[in-house]
Amino acid sequence: MKTTISDKGGRLILHIFYLLAIAAILFSCKSGQVNLFKPASPHEQYQRKLVTAGLDKTSMGSAWIVSSLSVLQKALTITIPYRESGYFPADAVSAAAYRFSVARGQKISIELSKKPLDQFMIYTDVWEQPENGQVKLLASGDTISSTLVFEARTSGTILIRLQPELLRGGQYTLDITAGPSLGFPVKSSNSSHIQSIFGDGRDKNSRKHEGIDIFATFRTPAIAAAAGTIIRVNENNLGGKVVWLRPKDKDYTLYYAHLDQQIATEGQSVAEGDKIGLIGNTGNARTTLPHLHFGVYTSDGAIDPMAFVNTAVKPAVKISASVNNLNATMRTTGKAGIFNSTVSGSRSMLTLKPGTVMTVTAANAGWYRVKLPDGEPGFIQSKELSGIAKPLKRIKIGPAQQELLDRPDSLLSCRKLALKEGSTVEVLGNYGNYQLVKNESDATGWIRQ
CATH class of the missing domain: 2.30.30 (SH3 type barrels.)
Known part of the structure; x- marks a missing residue:
């Protein structure tokens, strides 16, 4: 069941004229000049156009602005990779927000496609919230440029908001994936050859492993994981023959240890994939098989390199919930739980009675993202819902x-x-x-x- 206007005669005509007037003002202001006092995201620019046109004083305009803030307080928790198909109706003020955890060094890709292609814009905004830190805007875009790619600069939480323009509706598909932000540092190899991870005990647990060990045949090339500058080539007791690489425009340094031969020289500029050494077992690795000790160091010390180079990229679970029910009113077939997270093992935030009504706003895997009649969002297993064509x-x-x-x-x-x-x-x-x-x-x- 879709939203309908039940009033007859004059009230219906006035309502239609009201919507057409807003649309005429709103879409005509797109081509006008907007005075921006500072660089603004596409979402902020659109909101400024609403204010300039006086639409923030209308019920729909003010609801759009309020919704852009309130939806963030109700962000649902997801895990990546994540795929969702959803629907934003033209006759309602809609928005969606999600949160998920990331590890420093992951490259996050957010891709949004939509139907129809024309005259239907969705604004995407991404914030990062470091552990024990303040929320900060990280990236913004619209569906003209439909893909946002960025590196997680700290471990913590990512918050995403999707919000369409007023009076335009349609279907969209959201894909969020995570991969490594650096190239793999060993030629013709991948993360399946990592056999010792960050934090493992060393020397009878008197110290912790400050990197990962990537095993390979003797004198396999170690390569630059990013473009940058070689800042040091030396030897030490633990690492043996080592090379230090500072990636361009980054605040960390890459450490290559246990090399049999150092090829790069101090001050040399390298491109990603350039050979900088040959793998061996020098230093305290003399009694082990040949491998590369790879580390990432910041001003605060060593951090876990795994997310920076992990090539094991998981695909998103295919959507099995029927997308034919998007924007439909449905009801529970029995007692059912509604969740604020798709994370495995999450507890339901509410138990619904049989026959409870809700609107399906999106589908992901075997779940529906729904909106209850009071506006509260949540996730519910698609198998728990049925249509309302047949009365109870x-x-x-x-x-x-x-x-x-x-x-x-x-x-x-x-x-x-x-x-x-x-x-x-x-x-x-x-x-x-x-x-x-x-x-x-x-x-x-x-x-x-």
């Missing part, structure tokens, strides 16, 4: 049920029309102390139970 039952309207409401809320609801006492309606579902019903004229709305 038929009832007669009592004296306290004559108001057909637009929402199940005693404070915020408005009357759509009056139902005649004793008339029969079909019950399509429920939420709280309200029932969603349809009368003989196919008008739908909520009545008190």
